[in-house]
Amino acid sequence: xxxxxxxxxxxxxxxxxxxxxxxxxxxxxxxxxxxxxxxxxxxxxxxxxxxxxxxxxxxxxxxxxxxxxxxxxxxxxxxxxxxxxxxxxxxxxxxxxxxxxxxxxxxxxxxxxxxxxxxxxxx
Numbered sequence: 001x002x003x004x005x006x007x008x009x010x011x012x013x014x015x016x017x018x019x020x021x022x023x024x025x026x027x028x029x030x031x032x033x034x035x036x037x038x039x040x041x042x043x044x045x046x047x048x049x050x051x052x053x054x055x056x057x058x059x060x061x062x063x064x065x066x067x068x069x070x071x072x073x074x075x076x077x078x079x080x081x082x083x084x085x086x087x088x089x090x091x092x093x094x095x096x097x098x099x100x101x102x103x104x105x106x107x108x109x110x111x112x113x114x115x116x117x118x119x120x121x122x123x
Contacts, residue, residue: 001027010059017059046103046122054117056110069098069122 010020053063107120
C-alpha cells in the first residue's frame, strides 16, 4: 500500500490516525512533517502567519488558517481605530517586530484538557 493510499483512507475516515501511523511505519514511508521543517532562503523575510489547531484524539486538523503578514499588519492598523483599548499598545514596535522576525514557530501548545494542539508560526 502506498503512502498516498494510506493518507486517502485516513482522509476518508476509513482508518484512524493511529492506524495510518502504524501502516506508514510498517511500510517505511513515515516521515515527520513539521511547519519548522519549511525553511526560508537566507535573507528572505516571512510573509505568512499560519494557525493550526489539531484534535489530539483523531489527529485531524480542526482549524487551518493562513494569513498574509501584510494583511495582519493592515488589520492591526484598522482594528485600533475601532477598539480604544488597543491604543495602549505600541503598534509601530509590533509592526517592526513582525517585519524583523525570522520564520519559525511562535506558539506551540498542547491542551490535554480540551484535546487540542495549537501551533502558530510564520514562514
